[in-house]
Amino acid sequence: MIITVTGRVTGKKLSTPVWFVLEGDRVMLLPVRGSGSSWLKNLVKDHQIELAIGDTVIPSEAKVVNDLQQVNNVFDKFRSKYRSMWSESYYTKRDVYVEVPV
Numbered sequence: 001m002i003i004t005v006t007g008r009v010t011g012k013k014l015s016t017p018v019w020f021v022l023e024g025d026r027v028m029l030l031p032v033r034g035s036g037s038s039w040l041k042n043l044v045k046d047h048q049i050e051l052a053i054g055d056t057v058i059p060s061e062a063k064v065v066n067d068l069q070q071v072n073n074v075f076d077k078f079r080s081k082y083r084s085m086w087s088e089s090y091y092t093k094r095d096v097y098v099e100v101p102v
Helices: 038-045 068-081
Strands: 002-006 013-017 021-023 026-029 048-053 056-061 063-065 097-101
Touching: 002 038, 013 038, 021 068, 026 068, 038 063, 048 097, 056 097, 063 068, 068 097
Parallel strands: none
Antiparallel strands: 002 013, 002 048, 021 026, 026 097, 048 056, 063 097
């Protein structure tokens, strides 16, 4: 999936590929560097986000979640989904995830 957020300093649209987990009507995103991830810092300032898969683009408003128990639950979902490509070293800081209604 490609996400697009607005730069907190430049105001420009910035896009980056991310792994995701879909659960019901929400997409969960886990920033690789946790709260230190640039795209997350942008979302903290402006919660607007676009999710793109192929030609489908979904605009939405992201919710940043800092509850460590919930973060660990989401982390487990990512580990399960991406098990064949997974490395614990990918996610160096596990203090936040992002929830996006779709």
